[in-house]
Structures are given as C-alpha cells and as structure tokens.
Amino acid sequence: MVVGGEGNDMERTSQPKIRLEPRNREEAAQRISIAFRAPQENFTIRDFELGKVLGVGSHSKVVRAKKKGTGHVYALKIMDKDYIIKENKVSCAKLERIVLDQLDHPGIVGLYFTFQDARSLYMALESCEGGELFDLISKRGRLSEIEARFYTAEVVEALEYLHGLGLIHCDIKPENLLLTADGHIKVADFGSVRPAKDSRVTVPLNLLSENTRALAGTAAYVPPEILNSSPVSPGNDLWALGCTLYHMLAGASPFKDTSEWLIFQRVISRELIIPEYFSDEASDLIDKLLDMDPTKRLGAGPDGYLALKLHPFFKGIDWHNLRKGSVRKLAMEFIARKNKDSYSSTQNTTHHSGVLSQQLTGFDRSNGSTSSSEAHPHLSTVSSIDSFDSKWAEFLEPGESVIMTSKLKKFRKLKSKKVQLILTDKPRLISVSTSKLTEKRKIVWSDNPSSINVQVVNSSHFKISTPTKVMSFEDAKQRAWQWKKAIESLQKQ
The missing domain is CATH 3.30.200.20 (Phosphorylase Kinase; domain 1)
Structure with a gap:
C-alpha cells in the first residue's frame, strides 16, 4: 500500500x-x-x-x-x-x-x-453512525419480516453491484452491515474480498491470482463449497445472505453451535431448522439461498439478480427508489437511542428454541448494596452466569454490584485455566481462579476505549486488551458479544 x-x-x-x-x-x-x-x-x-x-x-x-x-x-x-x-x-x-x-x-x-x-x-x-446491524438485531432479539425485507433488499442491491464488477465480498454478516445516520445499510469490511478473473475492477495480476481458494469469512456464514476447497464465486455471498436473513428473523445464525468444528459439520450436512413463525415466503427464500449447489442459489442462476428480486418475499419493494424512500422506523429509533443506551442487558437474543438470557434486578440486596441499575440507569444488573453464590461477594467492595459474571476459560500460551470473570459497576474487572479462590487478579480499567478494549474473535472467544497485555477468554455459553458491550457501556462515550 x-x-x-x-x-x-x-x-x-x-x-x-x-x-x-x-x-x-x-x-x-x-x-x-x-x-x-x-x-x-x-x-x-x-x-x-x-x-x-x-x-x-x-x-x-x-x-x-x-x-x-x-x-x-x-x-x-x-x-x-x-x-x-x-x-x-x-x-x-x-x-x-x-x-x-x-x-x-x-x-x-x-x-x-x-x-x-x-x-x-x-x-x-466513511463513518456509519448507526453502528452494526448485529447490534440492532441483538437489541430487539429479532426483527419483523417488514424490517428484515427492507434491510435484505438493500444488501441485495449492494451485492448486485459488487457481483456485476466481478467481486465477491466473502464475509457478509450482520456485523459487516452498517447503518448510516439516516438508517440505510452499507456493506463494510472488504478484508476478505476476492476478485474474479474477469473482474472489471483494476487489480494487479499477482493479486488477482492469489487466494482464490483460501478459506475466508466467518464460520457461521461460510458456505459448504468453501469448506471443500472450491474456488470462490458469487454464490458464496448469496449463501451468507441467506444466513443473514435467517439471523434477522430468528436472532441467531442458522448453523450456530458451540465450536467452529461443530458449525462446519452442520453446514456440510445442511442441518437447517426453519422456525414455524417464519412466513412461507421467507422460508422459501432462505431455502433457495442455502442451496448446497452454489450455481443454483437464487441470484446465481441464468436469470441472475432479476430472479432474486422477483421472489415473493420482496413483494412491495421499489427497487428503483430503494434508498430514496422512507427508512424503517425501527432503525431511526435505534440510532437515536444508541449513544444513550449503548448496552441493554434485557436484549432478548431469541433463538428458534426460545431460550432467553437470564436477568436479575439487583445483586446482594440483603447487605444494603446499591444496585447497578441505580448507579447506572442505562444498565440492569445481569447474571450471565453458570452459577452464582456468596463466595464471589467477598471480592466486592462495599456498595459495589455485579454487572456481569461468568465462569470462563482463560488461555495463556498452550495452557488454560477456569476463572470467574466479574464486571462490577465501580467499574472494575476481576479475574478469580475457580480452583484457588485466593488467586485474584484485577484487570487494569480505563474509561478510554483505546487503552482497554474487547476484541471478539467469535461468539465464544474474546480478548481483553490493556496497554500491558492481551488476555484471551472462552465463554462456553457464547456470550463474547455481551461481554464486549457490557464493558464498553461502562466506558465514557
């Protein structure tokens, strides 16, 4: 560069x-x-x-x-x-x-x-002040079909443009779909982009020929042919589009599991469950986008994007004035509240199984401690935990309350150990060894996101970076994004 x-x-x-x-x-x-x-x-x-x-x-x-x-x-x-x-x-x-x-x-x-x-x-x-579509979905649990139709249509329009130029994005997912200040979708993060050999984009020949078969993208959105080392194609993005539409409507990706290996097994076997509350039109479109043959996915066949746009799911979409019309009310309300309510523990991350995150209204009220919802009105005290008992209370200071805590694996080089990670409203981050309760470490806190920040690797793995070290954690309950948002919500905006 x-x-x-x-x-x-x-x-x-x-x-x-x-x-x-x-x-x-x-x-x-x-x-x-x-x-x-x-x-x-x-x-x-x-x-x-x-x-x-x-x-x-x-x-x-x-x-x-x-x-x-x-x-x-x-x-x-x-x-x-x-x-x-x-x-x-x-x-x-x-x-x-x-x-x-x-x-x-x-x-x-x-x-x-x-x-x-x-x-x-x-x-x-370009700064998209509305943030990630992923956050919008998490905030609501899942979107209505009217809302999902609008956002999916805007992604379709962008993919039609990219594929027309001979480019495959290779990492379409809600985290890479950003909302502008006026509520429209923009595709971001081209770090995995692959040009076709007949691409209309000017690319040096040595870059054009590299990595056409490399595994790119995010596990839950990677199509089966990529796992079988097939060359990239526009069908890869169409598969990810189907997964993204499913995520909007269900609150989770269709092939979600506890590890990348298990996700890949589900993808290869197309272990797909369509919730009953999906409309026939949505179910049919997802089924056609998640075809195992990339050449038969809707939008990749001989009729191209015309066949995709004519699908009944998009009935009522004005493709010629898509970005000129009114923006969905949901997005505008979300963007207006985003800076005031950057994290809500009541985000009902709804899966087709109907499992909701457990929540509490306070912590250890018996000793007179102030709840975090009183100290921080935009937060509710959450117990995103496997179990909680009084032994963790001894690590708190008078009047201090728990915002979030979980039993995690902490990795160091090739070894790992189990720790209880506790985020409090002080704010403080405390890591306590579950085998040696005397082994307690305070993670240096900073209100400056540039000094301490959370990096999400996938739904189970995240890293906490401080000026002196990077700590890696694994959450078996897949709450990496919740940890990120909980920590960031306590930092000065």
Missing part, C-alpha cells in the same frame, strides 16, 4: 513498509499502474482525536476518529503491520485498499484517504 511520507521519528525506524512497488522485474511485468482516487496522505495518528472502538478484527481495529482542524469524523481502520506480514496477509491488505478505492455505490462504505507509520496502516473510511 503506497501511503504517506516519512515525516516523523516513528516512520524512520527500521519497521517494514508495505508497498505496492514490485520487488523485481518479473513481478513488475505482472503489475499494472493504479492511480488512486483516495489520496495517500502524510498524516500521523496524532492528527486525529480518537474515540470509541467501533470494531475489532484479527489484525485490525476500527476507531471513531475526528480530524483535528477540520472536525471531520471518520471510521479509522488501523491495521497492524507485524501481524499482516507474519500471517502472510499483505496481499489482502493491498487488495482491500485497491478495491475500496474503485467502488462507488450508496450501499458500500466509502474510502477517503490512507496513511501509515512504522507500526500500522490506516484507512479513513
């Missing part, structure tokens, strides 16, 4: 640069000249006021950033160079920048400029 100059001490270090220039003549013969529309600036991270962390990936995080001097707000994607090089992700980083630079569609996040320093690559992206 050719970005930025070298105007500061950090940039003069010997850290490796990631550039598009060819390493030799043979590689140069494969290359083509690309004139970027989004400029490659000489900015440094000190030119921005950093806000809350908007998202975390395996090698990157997205932070809300305001440009000093102009006041313009961006979603700043920060990518770790060492990790990119170590994990052989250089081509993916280059490809994401090259592809985003050439896209121009109201349903795709825009790229404004890039820069870099000795440690990181930066992409200033």
Whole structure:
C-alpha cells in the first residue's frame, strides 16, 4: 500500500513498509499502474482525536476518529503491520485498499484517504453512525419480516453491484452491515474480498491470482463449497445472505453451535431448522439461498439478480427508489437511542428454541448494596452466569454490584485455566481462579476505549486488551458479544 511520507521519528525506524512497488522485474511485468482516487496522505495518528472502538478484527481495529482542524469524523481502520506480514496477509491488505478505492455505490462504505507509520496502516473510511446491524438485531432479539425485507433488499442491491464488477465480498454478516445516520445499510469490511478473473475492477495480476481458494469469512456464514476447497464465486455471498436473513428473523445464525468444528459439520450436512413463525415466503427464500449447489442459489442462476428480486418475499419493494424512500422506523429509533443506551442487558437474543438470557434486578440486596441499575440507569444488573453464590461477594467492595459474571476459560500460551470473570459497576474487572479462590487478579480499567478494549474473535472467544497485555477468554455459553458491550457501556462515550 503506497501511503504517506516519512515525516516523523516513528516512520524512520527500521519497521517494514508495505508497498505496492514490485520487488523485481518479473513481478513488475505482472503489475499494472493504479492511480488512486483516495489520496495517500502524510498524516500521523496524532492528527486525529480518537474515540470509541467501533470494531475489532484479527489484525485490525476500527476507531471513531475526528480530524483535528477540520472536525471531520471518520471510521479509522488501523491495521497492524507485524501481524499482516507474519500471517502472510499483505496481499489482502493491498487488495482491500485497491478495491475500496474503485467502488462507488450508496450501499458500500466509502474510502477517503490512507496513511501509515512504522507500526500500522490506516484507512479513513466513511463513518456509519448507526453502528452494526448485529447490534440492532441483538437489541430487539429479532426483527419483523417488514424490517428484515427492507434491510435484505438493500444488501441485495449492494451485492448486485459488487457481483456485476466481478467481486465477491466473502464475509457478509450482520456485523459487516452498517447503518448510516439516516438508517440505510452499507456493506463494510472488504478484508476478505476476492476478485474474479474477469473482474472489471483494476487489480494487479499477482493479486488477482492469489487466494482464490483460501478459506475466508466467518464460520457461521461460510458456505459448504468453501469448506471443500472450491474456488470462490458469487454464490458464496448469496449463501451468507441467506444466513443473514435467517439471523434477522430468528436472532441467531442458522448453523450456530458451540465450536467452529461443530458449525462446519452442520453446514456440510445442511442441518437447517426453519422456525414455524417464519412466513412461507421467507422460508422459501432462505431455502433457495442455502442451496448446497452454489450455481443454483437464487441470484446465481441464468436469470441472475432479476430472479432474486422477483421472489415473493420482496413483494412491495421499489427497487428503483430503494434508498430514496422512507427508512424503517425501527432503525431511526435505534440510532437515536444508541449513544444513550449503548448496552441493554434485557436484549432478548431469541433463538428458534426460545431460550432467553437470564436477568436479575439487583445483586446482594440483603447487605444494603446499591444496585447497578441505580448507579447506572442505562444498565440492569445481569447474571450471565453458570452459577452464582456468596463466595464471589467477598471480592466486592462495599456498595459495589455485579454487572456481569461468568465462569470462563482463560488461555495463556498452550495452557488454560477456569476463572470467574466479574464486571462490577465501580467499574472494575476481576479475574478469580475457580480452583484457588485466593488467586485474584484485577484487570487494569480505563474509561478510554483505546487503552482497554474487547476484541471478539467469535461468539465464544474474546480478548481483553490493556496497554500491558492481551488476555484471551472462552465463554462456553457464547456470550463474547455481551461481554464486549457490557464493558464498553461502562466506558465514557
């Protein structure tokens, strides 16, 4: 990625640069000249006021950033160079920048400029103030079919544009579908994008031929053919679209399970349960999108997206004025409340089995302690736990209440141990060994999301990063996202 100059001490270090220039003549013969529309600036991270962390990936995080001097707000994607090089992700980083630079569609996040320093690559992206569609679904438990129809239609429109250019997104899921301030959907995170060989997007030949069979995407949305090492195709995104529609209507992905291996087994065997409350039209569309043959999925056949748009589920959708019409009321209400109510423990994450998260209205009222709902009106005290008894109360201070606690596995190198992780309204994070109750560790707290943040790897695994260490945890009850939101809700917004 050719970005930025070298105007500061950090940039003069010997850290490796990631550039598009060819390493030799043979590689140069494969290359083509690309004139970027989004400029490659000489900015440094000190030119921005950093806000809350908007998202975390395996090698990157997205932070809300305001440009000093102009006041313009961006979603700043920060990518770790060492990790990119170590994990052989250089081509993916280059490809994401090259592809985003050439896209121009109201349903795709825009790229404004890039820069870099000795440690990181930066992409200033369009800020979608409404947050992730995933959060909207979690807030409500599940969406109505009217709401799901509207959002699915906007995703269909964006995918039609991408596939028309010969691009496969490869990671469509509710977390990568963002809501604008006026409630419309934009597709984000092109870190897994793959161009077809006949792609209309200008891509260097060496990147065009790489990773066409690599496993990309998120386990619960990966199609069966990718697990069998077949080349990527537009049908991959259509499968993920079917999973996403299911998630909107049911509150969980159709192949959800306790581990990636079990998820993959369910995908390969198409172990799919359609809830009875799905309409016939929704059930039929999901069934056609989750066809085991990628060439037979609705939208991938000879009639292409016309057949998909004509499906009865989309009856009433005005495809020509989709983004000009009124936005669903649900989204606007959610966005208006988002900063005031960034986390609600009463989010009824409803699965087709009807299981709801357990909740309490207070903790240990007998000793006169103040409940967290009184100290923090936007929160309810939650017991997202396997069991809770008085032995954990000894680790609390007078008047301190529990916001969230679970028995987790904590990983260190190749070993793991069971701990009780406790989040309190002080706020504090406490990790207590379940085998040695005297072994208690306080996790350094900060109201600054840049100093302590939660990175969700998948629904079961999450990491808590502090300035001095990164701690990895596994939650067998798949509450990684709840931990993230609970911690972030106690940080200053």
